[in-house]
Amino acid sequence: TxxxxxxxxxxxxxxxxxxxxxxxxxxxxxxxxxxxxxxxxxxxxxxxxxxxxxxxxxxxxxxxxxxxxxxxxxxxxxxxxxxxxxxxxxxxxxxxxxxxxxxxxxxxxxxxxxxxxxxxxxxxxxxxxxxMNVEESLRRANLSSPDLTHLIDVRAGDTLPLLCQRVYRDPAYYLAVARVNGLVDFRDLRAGMQLRFPPLS
Missing domain, CATH: 2.40.30 (Elongation Factor Tu (Ef-tu); domain 3)
Structure with a gap:
């Protein structure tokens, strides 16, 4: 071509x-x-x-x-x-x-x-x-199991590192998850908002 x-x-x-x-x-x-x-x-x-x-x-x-x-x-x-x-x-x-x-x-x-x-x-x-982009990297890392929820509703007091610890058992993924969800500031979480935690299975 x-x-x-x-x-x-x-x-x-x-x-x-x-x-x-x-x-x-x-x-x-x-x-x-x-x-x-x-x-x-x-x-x-x-x-x-x-x-x-x-x-x-x-x-x-x-x-x-x-x-x-x-x-x-x-x-x-x-x-x-x-x-x-x-x-x-x-x-x-x-x-x-x-x-x-x-x-x-x-x-x-x-x-x-x-x-x-x-x-x-x-x-x-x-x-x-x-x-390979961030989402693909997380998918290849296989950071999920069948019983994990990938769409999480933010509650009062939640932080992104805390949610990453809960989902991935490692808070270090908070910046990658912020990018996947289009968050400009990872601290800007509001109760009731929904976040996506890849990989999707």
Whole structure:
């Protein structure tokens, strides 16, 4: 498409990296701390080898040079958009894979050249950080069980950290829950208002 790039040689594979952060801060006098769940890290996708070939092995009508293909790739994935003041959010699709994120690293290995020095083949490694939003992060953290209520009516004296402690058994999610509910100030709770605590099951 005009806003995308189709790689003509299928990648040899890809890697998906996921992680969970735990706090191991010990209180004074404790010999060791029990790891306590902190948050789920955004997923990372690594494409170890995208091949751009200009030798004619996979030649198509109107095919561009390797330099032109690499320039197009960098413009799409890496260069800062002047209107958005950041690189583009991109989607990688191959088979069942559909991954949205931002490219954090680009490594280009030029491996074959014309006598003039113009590249005929390049292998590109990409690292992509997922654009997973707060609600999706909470859902992946599986911070619910079937008996939890996700719509809670605020009562007099309730605070968001207190409600997060009640629902998630951890008050640290109050800022994320405030964002999900569109609260500008997490302290601005009124009796009778209803709050949504993701994930929804």
């Amino acid at each position: 005009d806003n995308g790039i189709e790689v003509l040689i299928n990648p040899s594979g890809y890697q998906r990296t996921m992680g969970v952060c735990y706090s191991t801060r010990a209180t004074q006098g404790q010999p060791a701390a029990t790891p306590k769940f902190a948050h789920v890290k955004p997923e990372t996708l690594t494409l170890p080898q995208l091949v751009f070939d200009g030798t004619g092995v996979v030649a198509l009508v109107g095919m561009e040079s390797v330099n032109a293909m690499i320039d197009k790739l960098l413009k799409l994935l890496y260069k800062v958009d002047g209107d958005k003041h950041q690189p583009n959010l991109v989607c990688f699709m191959w088979g069942d894979l559909k991954f949205f994120g931002y490219v954090t690293d680009v490594a280009i290995d030029y491996t074959l050249f014309k006598p003039s020095g113009e590249p005929l083949r390049a292998k590109v490694k990409l690292t992509v950080l997922s654009s």
